[in-house]
Amino acid sequence: MKRHLNLLREFSVPLLAGVAVAVAWANLSPTGYERFNHAPLVGGLSFHFIANELFMVLFFGIAAVEITQSCLPGGDLHPLSRAVNPLLGTIGGVIGPITVYLLLNRCIGSPALHHGWGIPTATDIALAWLAARLVFGAKHPAVSYLLLLAVADDAIGLAIIAIFYPDPLHPVAPVWLLLTAAGMVSAYLMRRLHLHSYWPYLLLGGSLSWFGLHNAHLHPALALVFIIPFLPHAQREHKRLFEEDRHDRTPLARFEQEWKVVVDFGLFLFSLANAGVAFSSIGTVTVLVLVALIVGKACGIYTLGWFATRFGFPLPHGMGRRDLLTAGVIAGTGFTVALFVAGEAFTDPFVQGAAKMGAMLSLVAALLGLVAGRLVGVTKKQQ
Numbered sequence: 001m002k003r004h005l006n007l008l009r010e011f012s013v014p015l016l017a018g019v020a021v022a023v024a025w026a027n028l029s030p031t032g033y034e035r036f037n038h039a040p041l042v043g044g045l046s047f048h049f050i051a052n053e054l055f056m057v058l059f060f061g062i063a064a065v066e067i068t069q070s071c072l073p074g075g076d077l078h079p080l081s082r083a084v085n086p087l088l089g090t091i092g093g094v095i096g097p098i099t100v101y102l103l104l105n106r107c108i109g110s111p112a113l114h115h116g117w118g119i120p121t122a123t124d125i126a127l128a129w130l131a132a133r134l135v136f137g138a139k140h141p142a143v144s145y146l147l148l149l150a151v152a153d154d155a156i157g158l159a160i161i162a163i164f165y166p167d168p169l170h171p172v173a174p175v176w177l178l179l180t181a182a183g184m185v186s187a188y189l190m191r192r193l194h195l196h197s198y199w200p201y202l203l204l205g206g207s208l209s210w211f212g213l214h215n216a217h218l219h220p221a222l223a224l225v226f227i228i229p230f231l232p233h234a235q236r237e238h239k240r241l242f243e244e245d246r247h248d249r250t251p252l253a254r255f256e257q258e259w260k261v262v263v264d265f266g267l268f269l270f271s272l273a274n275a276g277v278a279f280s281s282i283g284t285v286t287v288l289v290l291v292a293l294i295v296g297k298a299c300g301i302y303t304l305g306w307f308a309t310r311f312g313f314p315l316p317h318g319m320g321r322r323d324l325l326t327a328g329v330i331a332g333t334g335f336t337v338a339l340f341v342a343g344e345a346f347t348d349p350f351v352q353g354a355a356k357m358g359a360m361l362s363l364v365a366a367l368l369g370l371v372a373g374r375l376v377g378v379t380k381k382q383q
Contacts, residue, residue, distance in 0.1 A: 018271030026276030096300020179212030281353030289358025332365030
């Protein structure tokens, strides 16, 4: 049974199943889908709110664990010189899609679509990881490189929501961020007191952080990102990104071990809440988002990754330029956070739906990555 569950997680079946159900439901019964998604469900909260504002806290919490562990000695981002290339690749993976989107919009779009430039900045972590393992093999350094890009540019995507897509009816109220700061201080003090259960950090620090962001009218899904780095952790990292080290029983590692399966299967809820797009929603912005993701990501990541090597910041050992290009193509799989941003970028239902369709169609980037890997001669590394 456990083996079957692991296969479902490994191949992102819950996420894809949620997409299939949402798309079918939205096209067969759009009114029913809208009612289910936005009507009060539990304690006056809608399913959409529960999936996006509560469940995604755990999603980005797990991502924060991976970044924290990567910065430890032995991790993929330690020492700092090793982090320069993937971080520059991340910047390229954000600037490239924005540039392509804006240029393409000037050619075939309209000023009304300008606001969607932030949508193609994100990479879907789960689907990129799946495609990367199929192309490169489980042990190839390009897999970790791509995952670092995905985690970092997803965080950038949420920052873009907070800064550039505020709710006009609820302007940002920075004073409430003092609650988030209080959450960080409480987590720091708990660590100084040597609390070795992650629960107090989540319940006290996480709650303060969530309410601070929520009341500041910033996206509360980032709440645990500010708390996770304070959890007690190992002195040295012994695993690669998103692998498990059962010998590490520190609070940071146990949080990931005990909640990652919940997040993997919970992605069904997120895709069910966000992927319900009618087929008739395809429009100009669909093309803008899709091309920006596929072309902009590949060009941006490859250009700045190559640029970094020319200035003495090499790619990870065992990773070459053909691997970098292929990783850039795979990174065009936008989906999760791209859907998130699309929901904030546009208020018009048709335009929003068309933008979401572009994010969903970017799943083709994973297939293009498989083709690119074969064309450039990527060598798999399973051991």
